[in-house]
Amino acid sequence: MEKEWQDVLDRFSYGIYLVTVSSPEGYNGMIASWVTQCSHEPPRIALAIRKNRLCHEQIRESGNFCINVLPREAADRIAQFKIADWKKKFDNCKCSPSPSGLPVLDDSIGYLDCSLDHTIGTGDHTLFIGTVKAGGLVKADNVVPLSTADYQGVYRGSR
Template sequence: MTDAVEFDSTTFRRVLGHYPTGVCVVTAVDQDGPTGMVVGSFTSVSLDPPLVAFFPAKSSSSWPRIEQAGRFCVNVLASDQQLLCRQFSAKGADKFAGVAHRVSFLGSPILDGVVAWIDCTLEAVHEAGDHYIVLGRVKALEVDRPDKPLLFFQGAYGEFAHLP
């Protein structure tokens, strides 16, 4: 008996694309100013202590700046913030151009119009294949706009709908 069925990365992405994810922008400020990156891999980890996690790619150019800052804010995007998501996904662009925001308790950007935000200090970073597992200790959090979150499912954006 073999340990696993063989598959390629295309099959892996296709199958896991059937699991919807929320869309967040992780923001921070380092010596060069504000930075941010889109993540679809955010999760709560622990209530005591309050910990969250996200999983940046090792190839990310934004992650090293966030790591250096030692703190970050997770901004949960609303369903009408798809353009903001695309702006923060762009490589090499000024991601904050024209983006209204305020400063969190820890000094990270909280983007205007987000559903919720979670302000964290960097707790730990672990290697995991071609990504990192980043743990953040939650220091402050709030719901800004109780609205539908932006979701990513099978390669497209959408929103949540309650069942009747």
């Protein structure tokens, strides 16, 4: 990608979310920013994940994912979801199961429990389209969601 284009894309603002999944080996979670609502009826979410991520295959296999909306004060805690040993990502983390059994952080603003409907290859990422099956607010009183404006660095797709 030409540098001039990337400089503009670096200034887009996105939320920073925790995507959680479950596999026979346990829970996994990853930080994602390319998340958006894409339909009201039925309620659907679009989520883009790089094809080399473990969560990518786990979503394909399980057919479910959960979006946790993180509060701004979680900015310094998201590093725990970037560690190499995915089976330890939820150590020292308080969470409760969503209706489909996926982790919802107890200090998240809210969550959306989704079942996978469609996948679309988009280059080095896959766009997962999921229908919202359940969701709710966990703590909503005057809580500001975490966004790329609160996050150190930019994502240029190379890592």
